[in-house]
Amino acid sequence: GIQVEQSPPDLILQEGANSTLRCNFSDSVNNLQWFHQNPWGQLINLFYIPSGTKQNGRLSATTVATERYSLLYISSSQTTDSGVYFCAVSFNDYKLSFGAGTTVTVRA
Template sequence: GIQVEQSPPDLILQEGANSTLRCNFSDSVNNLQWFHQNPWGQLINLFYIPSGTKQNGRLSATTVATERYSLLYISSSQTTDSGVYFCAAGFGNEKLTFGTGTRLTIIP
């Protein structure tokens, strides 16, 4: 199956800073999603982005499928952005495989 690696594993930033989270995957994908798990454990879907670029407020994501990576950008970080960000990838009938996440801590 697909292998999904995320970097960095941990990131600590001051409020207002920008950040880039990376997701590398080992094979072709037609399903790529980013999730945020808040400090209370709730998982929220951020983007479905098997290719191209999408933006939603301060968050945007880009997937370059031919080079097997996806990036999640967070601009002007807020303390509410803290939590763990997961990337998940899949192809065809294979179900999503999750990476181990990037833990983001925003300091006021």
């Protein structure tokens, strides 16, 4: 199956800081999604982004499919951004393969 690697594994930020999370994948994909898992365990859809760039408020994401990576940008971080960020990919078989996640802690 497709291997997904996320970096860094842990990130500690001061409120207001910007950050970049990376997702590398081992093969071609036609589905890439970013999720935020909040402290209650809910998986929140952030982006469906198999290619290109999207923005949603303080969050944006870019996927360069030809180079097999995706980046998630968090700007002006807030304490509510804390949690685990997962990248998940698939190619034609619909099942998503998840990375191990990046744990983000935003301190006030």
